[in-house]
Amino acid sequence: MPKIIIANTFSPEILSDFDTCTDEDFLASGHYAQGLLWSAEEDDVLVLPTAPGPDFARYAARLMGLDPSRVHVTVPERGLMPEGLLSPDTLLDPPFTARLARLAGPAAHVWPYYYDRMSAEATHALGLTRSTPGFGYVDEGGARLLNSKANFRAIAAGNGLPVPPGIATADRTTAVDYARQALASHGAVMVKQDYNAGGFGNEIITLDHQRRTGTRNATVLAHHDDVHGHFDAQWDTYTNGGRDRVVIELYIEDCVPVYREMHLTPAGVEAFGHGEMLMNPAYDGLALPGRAGDRSRNPDFFDGAERIAEVVHAMGYRGLMSVDALLTPSGGVLFNEFNCRNGGSTHIHRIGQRVIGGDPLADRTVLVRRIPAPLPFAELVERLEEQGLAFDPGRRTGVVLATDVAPDGKVQYCAVARTAEEADALERLLPAAFGHGRKAA
Amino acid sequence: MPKIIIANTFSPEILSDFDTCTDEDFLASGHYAQGLLWSAEEDDVLVLPTAPGPDFARYAARLMGLDPSRVHVTVPERGLMPEGLLSPDTLLDPPFTARLARLAGPAAHVWPYYYDRMSAEATHALGLTRSTPGFGYVDEGGARLLNSKANFRAIAAGNGLPVPPGIATADRTTAVDYARQALASHGAVMVKQDYNAGGFGNEIITLDHQRRTGTRNATVLAHHDDVHGHFDAQWDTYTNGGRDRVVIELYIEDCVPVYREMHLTPAGVEAFGHGEMLMNPAYDGLALPGRAGDRSRNPDFFDGAERIAEVVHAMGYRGLMSVDALLTPSGGVLFNEFNCRNGGSTHIHRIGQRVIGGDPLADRTVLVRRIPAPLPFAELVERLEEQGLAFDPGRRTGVVLATDVAPDGKVQYCAVARTAEEADALERLLPAAFGHGRKAA
Known part of the structure; x- marks a missing residue:
């Protein structure tokens, strides 16, 4: 219908x-x-x-x-x-x-x-x-x-799924005490607004200048006692004017952020996508499946994400949802948040289903990023075709443009290849294909 | 353990x-x-x-x-x-x-x-x-x-369970518009703080002076347009200083408020109590089972309450919870709220299990109210024994005092009898037994 x-x-x-x-x-x-x-x-x-x-x-x-x-x-x-x-x-x-x-x-x-x-x-x-x-x-x-990071932590923990060490609180003293101790012992924390999207509202607080991935915003404090002043200044932002809780988690180094997308229908949970979020240092694109791999490689992640979806299904929600997690360097998984809505990867998985076809998560790598596109959309398509880079339905490889040219002059592409190496190579051809580095005519 | x-x-x-x-x-x-x-x-x-x-x-x-x-x-x-x-x-x-x-x-x-x-x-x-x-x-x-009335409405509706017509909103204009229209068409609404307990935070707004049960607080407005000023004045209270949503529901006349108490254990949902909340006009006591009856009489209520408990169990909560509902004059049921904690009926059901014994919800009526007790606790017990009113474990009838004498000078009792009529009769003997109406010595 x-x-x-x-x-x-x-x-x-x-x-x-x-x-x-x-x-x-x-x-x-x-x-x-x-x-x-x-x-x-x-x-x-x-x-x-x-x-x-x-x-x-x-x-x-x-x-x-x-x-x-x-x-x-x-x-x-x-x-x-x-x-x-x-x-x-x-x-x-x-x-x-x-x-x-x-x-x-x-x-x-x-x-x-x-x-x-x-x-x-x-x-x-x-x-x-x-x-x-x-x-x-x-x-x-x-x-x-079902878009609250604090609620997610409770439901995940309630189902025995590991979440990053941290707290969700509406109380400033509790927040400051936790952040202070966490910084003193650990050196970096991630602070998240309870409700937000697309990495908005996340902030890393550190005691050093080492660059960390995960957000656009980073605050470097000279001493862990400075969290007091920082939270005083940012409390209204962190708590949405005192209306919501703030989530504070230990920042775990060298994690791989992954997601699983699912459709909750009257019949049940249909998982339809998963992948890795590429960070540089904030969200920069996707790799499908990237290091999300498959169920045999990351069974705890796949099973846990689906368990959360079953709970959400029992609550009565129908529609799309994603579950985000971090794969830790030690081989563990930390569940991060859910988003019960469409998301930034949804249209990519639709392209996977409807354009790439077959089972692209099993036999293809798709790299998704945005790139400056100094040409009208139709000419970008022509360039791809001229250069032999355009998606070829027979081979199920090549470049699909996932968006029109955006107001910021960039276009999002999917570089589809048989292997991660081939996808990397394909992606590297795009700047030249789009005329980057040439003089304007 | x-x-x-x-x-x-x-x-x-x-x-x-x-x-x-x-x-x-x-x-x-x-x-x-x-x-x-x-x-x-x-x-x-x-x-x-x-x-x-x-x-x-x-x-x-x-x-x-x-x-x-x-x-x-x-x-x-x-x-x-x-x-x-x-x-x-x-x-x-x-x-x-x-x-x-x-x-x-x-x-x-x-x-x-x-x-x-x-x-x-x-x-x-x-x-x-x-x-x-x-x-x-x-x-x-x-x-x-799991103590939010707004969240309850979503989970109940998401599971196909009827809730009172109404809304949960953090937006004052939406609240005023809804209340205004509801008052104009319906004459009375119930306004509830999202988080509260024991009937605190509920308010009935009406356009007439007819007494309605359900809360201590009633506001009579001359005209439905007056809701604007009322919500302006009460908004901070209703929304807990702008932090929470307010729930506004049509006030349905002549409903019977009932509850079901359940224990969520690692093994599953154990229902252990149900009853009717007696209103006069606010909460005044309990009748077990009262018009909550049993599953054969109110299957939708029993099944619906347990369905909610299963959802809450899936979310990961373990412990006590109750689900409240209204039995409507037309034979329907409207699910009202959950409270994931101990409640005002919990100790009564413990008395049922541990003192009355057997299956008191099946073969006994228990009336629970508070009564002025102008004597020390030990003397109250003596009076009950002297008058032959004290609970008799052999007959499984009589009066159990559920509390000590409270700071307000009242004691809570359970009048246990074979039928509702006998429980009424037993209850009526208590004022005299406790010396009400006598001159102080």
Whole structure:
């Protein structure tokens, strides 16, 4: 049955930092939302904050073998929210929802990026509360508690799964005492806002200047006693104005961050993707499967992620979720967080299923990064074809462009190869193919 | 294996109104904590904020057939918390925890009234983290999310269980809009703080002066538009200073509030009690089983409560929990909230198991209320015996005093009889037995 895909990629409900986001952040989110094209099937209705470029839309449809005229892309008028975001006032405007309902038909269900209040109200307005799986749960705001890092720690620990040593607390004294002792004994801690996404809201605090991966933000303190002043200054940010808990964990060196993506359906848990998050020092891309490997290599990670998904399924949530973990240098696994929504790897796994085909996690390596693209999208595609780098469905290797050229001038690619070495080699050809380093004409 | 029972009956972590509680509230809580005596077994260690009266302690031990010298009642020194409450500074004082550890031995587990931070730290200090079932979950603060009325609505709805029509929201405009429309169409709403206990934090808002049961607090507004001013004035209270959501539900007339108590053990869910909450207009006592009846009479209630418990078990919580629901006049059931802690009926069901014996929920009615007791405890017991009203283990009928005389001069009793009519009749004899209406000598 058709989906109404609501691309609410940047919901203030789960972004503690929403108020400090810039116009660039919002525009980037609007661009990122277009990745949901890779989740669209014929007869689906896609509600985007900004229209995808026609060349990118045709390209994606061609690679997926879709008739682009049968995917209904709709963009509500700009509303009260910043440009790049869907806005409740225009999304829920009755003529607009009536149009969506006509396009999708009565058998459709609603598929938001994240189940926030706006998408729940849209589901009511569309009359699709019964056909949307698990709507009762998300209509009561239940998705939020499944995007809390503090709640995750409890559920993981409650199921015997290891989490990084740490605490979740709403009490500043407790936070300072813990961070102070942890810094004194351990040298580095990771501080996380309870609700946030995409590495926003994470901060590493250290006593040295050694670079560590995991976040954009690092604070170097001269002495562990300085955490007192640091937490005084940052407490409002860390706790979202006193509303949420803060999570403080020991920073474990040299871990490999991995994730598993799952679809919770009325029938159960369907795992459909896993991979490694590439850090440089913050999130820089993906390797599929990368060091996430497979179940035989990391059975505790695969089993634990699925156990969490079963718990979340029992709670009543239906939709996409991911579980993140760290593979430790000693061969262990530390479970980190869940995100019950679409995520930054979802469209890549859709490309895996719908473009690469076969079982790419078993017989391919896919490297995913963003690269400056000083050309219009259609020309990027031409260059790839000229250079013999474009994805070849027969060989199931080559480069797929996963996004249009973004407002920051970058494009996201998937370099698909038979081995990690070949994927590396393929990736290294891209800057030259896109004309990096040449003089402008 | 022995338990260390920590009587933290009044944890600020789940009482949104903690800051506005009076000294009387705290003293009442300290008295109420003594009810945990009914959960104590030989070799257990009971940590109470105030010592039980020796007559009451002997009475309870006698009725349960316990050797009172083998139940270790300990009272830490008065700490920073108000009188009537356990205090982290004295409970966690190393000499005190060392004494507890010696008394309980290495095979003990910790059994708090509610799993708050203080009791988790005590479990660490006692070295009993491994022997305490489900400690991983509660050590991460997981009990709190299982005492949220908003989270309950999501999990219940996610499992297809009906909840009262309503919303949970952190947004004042959403709250006002909902309450306004609900009042206009329906005439009465129930407003609940997300975290609270014992009916604290619930408020009925109506447009008429008709008395309704369910809470101590009722607000009568002249017009539904007045909700705006009401929510402006009460928003901080309703949302615990902006930290929590508020729950607003339609007030459904003539419902019967019922509960089911369950113990979540490593082996699974053991249901051990159910009953009706007597309202006058706020909580006034219990009837076991009252109109909660049995599974054949209310299968949806029994099954639904156990389904919720299974979900909570899957999340990793171990310990006591209750699920509250409303039986509607039309024969339906609306699930209300869960409380993952001991509760106001727990000690009554312990009396049922350990004093009444047999299967009291099947072949007895127990009425539980509080009554002025103008005599010392030992004399109350004498009066009951003189009048032939005291509980008779052979007949399994009669009156059990469930508490000592409280700071407010009342005692809680269980009137145990074969039928509801006989329990009513027994209850009516108590005022005279206790000398109500007589002149003081």
